[in-house]
Amino acid sequence: MTTTLRPAAITLNKTDGYLEIKWPDDRTCRYPLSELREACPCAECRGGHSRMGREYDPANILELKPKRVYTVKNLELVGNYGLQPTWDDGHHTGIYTWEYLQRLCPPPAPAGTP
Amino acid sequence: MKLMDETERDQSLPMVEINALRMEGMALYERCMTESSTAPFERFLERHLVEIPPPVALLNEISDDLFQRLQTLRQSQFELRDRLLYVARNEFQVELGEAFPLRDLERFGYFGQQSLNEHLMRSLGAAERATLIASIEEARQAALKLDSQRAITERLYEGVMDWATALHVVTVRGQWRTSHEPIVQNVWSATL
Numbered sequence: 001m002t003t004t005l006r007p008a009a010i011t012l013n014k015t016d017g018y019l020e021i022k023w024p025d026d027r028t029c030r031y032p033l034s035e036l037r038e039a040c041p042c043a044e045c046r047g048g049h050s051r052m053g054r055e056y057d058p059a060n061i062l063e064l065k066p067k068r069v070y071t072v073k074n075l076e077l078v079g080n081y082g083l084q085p086t087w088d089d090g091h092h093t094g095i096y097t098w099e100y101l102q103r104l105c106p107p108p109a110p111a112g113t114p
Numbered sequence: 115m116k117l118m119d120e121t122e123r124d125q126s127l128p129m130v131e132i133n134a135l136r137m138e139g140m141a142l143y144e145r146c147m148t149e150s151s152t153a154p155f156e157r158f159l160e161r162h163l164v165e166i167p168p169p170v171a172l173l174n175e176i177s178d179d180l181f182q183r184l185q186t187l188r189q190s191q192f193e194l195r196d197r198l199l200y201v202a203r204n205e206f207q208v209e210l211g212e213a214f215p216l217r218d219l220e221r222f223g224y225f226g227q228q229s230l231n232e233h234l235m236r237s238l239g240a241a242e243r244a245t246l247i248a249s250i251e252e253a254r255q256a257a258l259k260l261d262s263q264r265a266i267t268e269r270l271y272e273g274v275m276d277w278a279t280a281l282h283v284v285t286v287r288g289q290w291r292t293s294h295e296p297i298v299q300n301v302w303s304a305t306l
Contacts, residue, residue: 041185042189043189076216076217077216077217078188078192078216078217078219079188079191079216079217079218079219079220080220081188082188084192084216092196093189093192093193093196095185095188095189095192097185097188099181
């Protein structure tokens with residue numbers, strides 16, 4: 001059920017440039033902001049409403065190549081199902097649903113990696 | 115007599131059949147939207163849930179379609195609010211963000227007009243206020259319609275997801291049972 005997907009905690013670290021979400025199953029996902037901007041699911045970024053939301057389905061968000069370094073100016077909850085970041089390029093129409101953020105979760109770093 | 119090899123049928127379920135059923139499902143979904151009822155789609159679902167083997171692949175495809183519709187409706191709600199805030203800010207110099215908080219986006223159409231009027235009376239003349247209130251009312255009506263469609267879509271999506279998960283478990287358990295035949299067969303043995 002979608003309700004069980006709701007994060008337990010959300011942290012935006014503007015200094016180090018990441019968004020961290022802790023899920024109820026104790027999994028923690030840390031999303032680099034620039035890559036997250038690149039993965040914006042809105043119709044404008046994806047090229048049309050018919051391709052919105054699920055079209056951009058990177059196997060690994062860390063493989064994305066952001067055009068530049070992005071930061072988040074503001075972050076708001078949307079209803080009970082997602083987040084809406086306002087980026088420093090002024091873009092703010094992407095809704096990152098919990099489902100989408102779970103899908104984007106970067107794989108855990110290999111053992112021994114700092 | 116064995117009526118049907120479940121594994122064989124599942125593997126041979128043609129994509130064209132799945133696509134035809136998806137289209138039928140989505141046509142019934144559109145009917146749900148116009149009738150404001152989940153019944154037409156639920157009847158379609160119930161008809162297919164009793165099939166053997168369970169149509170897990172079909173349910174997965176349909177849940178994908180419904181999720182896409184849900185995303186579009188959510189985005190439309192968001193854009194409706196965004197447009198209203200933009201007009202209020204740029205044409206009337208009124209900030210409505212607090213009156214219509216994003217975290218209560220689903221409730222956008224249900225806010226009390228009275229408290230909003232009081233809020234607007236403080237900052238606008240009568241003519242401007244009337245114009246803005248008309249814009250807000252129009253947006254609220256659109257929001258109510260979108261929210262009804264979102265609620266129906268969300269209910270159908272969650273229902274399909276629950277069934278897909280449950281039937282997937284049933285299928286896996288069934289295959290697991292049939293594949294657990296004795297590992298050692300035709301063992302030659304003799305007592306000396």
